Amino acid sequence: MKLVYIIFFLCLFFSFLQSASPINLTERIKELKYPVYYINQQPFISLRTLLKVIGAENSWGRIEDRIFFLYQNKRIAMRIGNKSVIVGEKYVDIEYPPIEKEGEVLLHLPSFEKILSEFEENVEEDEEKSLSREDYVILIDPGHGGIDSGAVGNFGLKEKDVNLDISLRLQHYLKKKLKKYPYIKIYLTRDKDVYLSLEDRVEKAKKLNADIFFCIHTNSSKYNRRYATGFETFYPREKEEVKVFYSYENSNRLKENSQKDTVVLQIIKEFDTTTTIDESKILAEIVQEKLSERLITPDRGAKPGNFYVLKYTPMVSILTEIGFICNPNIEMNLRDVEVRQAIAETLGNAIIEYLERKKVIPSYE
Numbered sequence: 001m002k003l004v005y006i007i008f009f010l011c012l013f014f015s016f017l018q019s020a021s022p023i024n025l026t027e028r029i030k031e032l033k034y035p036v037y038y039i040n041q042q043p044f045i046s047l048r049t050l051l052k053v054i055g056a057e058n059s060w061g062r063i064e065d066r067i068f069f070l071y072q073n074k075r076i077a078m079r080i081g082n083k084s085v086i087v088g089e090k091y092v093d094i095e096y097p098p099i100e101k102e103g104e105v106l107l108h109l110p111s112f113e114k115i116l117s118e119f120e121e122n123v124e125e126d127e128e129k130s131l132s133r134e135d136y137v138i139l140i141d142p143g144h145g146g147i148d149s150g151a152v153g154n155f156g157l158k159e160k161d162v163n164l165d166i167s168l169r170l171q172h173y174l175k176k177k178l179k180k181y182p183y184i185k186i187y188l189t190r191d192k193d194v195y196l197s198l199e200d201r202v203e204k205a206k207k208l209n210a211d212i213f214f215c216i217h218t219n220s221s222k223y224n225r226r227y228a229t230g231f232e233t234f235y236p237r238e239k240e241e242v243k244v245f246y247s248y249e250n251s252n253r254l255k256e257n258s259q260k261d262t263v264v265l266q267i268i269k270e271f272d273t274t275t276t277i278d279e280s281k282i283l284a285e286i287v288q289e290k291l292s293e294r295l296i297t298p299d300r301g302a303k304p305g306n307f308y309v310l311k312y313t314p315m316v317s318i319l320t321e322i323g324f325i326c327n328p329n330i331e332m333n334l335r336d337v338e339v340r341q342a343i344a345e346t347l348g349n350a351i352i353e354y355l356e357r358k359k360v361i362p363s364y365e
């Protein structure tokens with residue numbers, strides 16, 4: 001079907017209809033003289049116009065046919081050709097789906113007017129919710145343990161012991177630093193020398209519903225090179241949910257309407273996953289930045305990694321490798337209690353900075 005569209009400025013009728021809502025999209029568009037496009041007698045506006053009117057130009061993004069932006073700290077997400085729009089954690093049906101014409105994404109004006117007006121009514125309630133905080137859980141995961149020593153240095157220092165010692169120090173440091181914020185809980189996957197499988201670790205993170213999963217390891221190079229040096233932090237290359245979404249989408253692209261709920265849930269999952277990976281990357285970068293201020297060894301960077309514990313945990317997750325135990329100098333340093341304490345405090349400060357940025361705790365800058 002060929003669509004014909006004519007440019008109009010909006011008539012008074014719509015502004016009457018919508019006069020009750022705090023932001024009157026239709027009226028604003030008329031005032032600012034933004035174009036309205038009529039497709040099959042239905043008024044559409046461009047995505048660009050919407051973002052300008054609501055001041056969300058800097059918060060939007062697009063992944064293939066999925067578009068999202070932030071409005072009053074809520075994420076609004078949609079797909080071209082799909083009649084469901086995700087608003088925060090809910091989804092709403094709209095009359096006409098977003099369409100793309102000549103490189104411009106067009107949105108059905110009355111549908112988005114309605115979304116924004118209902119949105120405004122909910123603001124107060126949401127603010128209340130954000131004041132009554134739930135627990136914020138940080139789960140520290142000391143790598144290896146028990147029969148699994150991890151890497152072993154030339155002089156016998158075992159990775160599992162270094163990881164555990166630093167993790168205990170980190171937990172202690174964070175508890176001390178964050179004691180004003182009792183809603184922040186700091187746990188360890190193991191607090192003694194026991195073996196835990198990777199699945200056990202992921203299970204613990206899920207059971208605790210952790211917000212941050214923080215793995216601590218000590219490197220060894222492939223051939224135990226004596227001169228290998230530096231510290232690095234990995235964030236997830238992908239999360240398991242992304243795969244679920246893609247495989248679902250591929251096999252069900254045409255069945256979307258009949259299985260709308262599932263599709264929308266998958267979209268929510270996928271968006272959350274994208275954010276979780278982005279957030280993990282931010283945390284990994286802060287960790288690297290803080291370590292580089294404190295350690296003289298080289299900064300090997302924050303990078304994506306395919307570790308099981310990063311991939312299968314649904315929350316923000318990173319794995320930091322604090323140094324190469326196969327390097328005798330580093331091994332010697334890692335035996336030093338003061339060095340371990342300094343590393344633990346540095347990791348703690350990185351987590352605190354992340355919490356400040358995320359407004360989990362107030363920032364005192």
Ligand SMILES: [Zn+2]
Pocket residue numbers: 143144150151159217218219
């Ligand atoms: Zn390790």
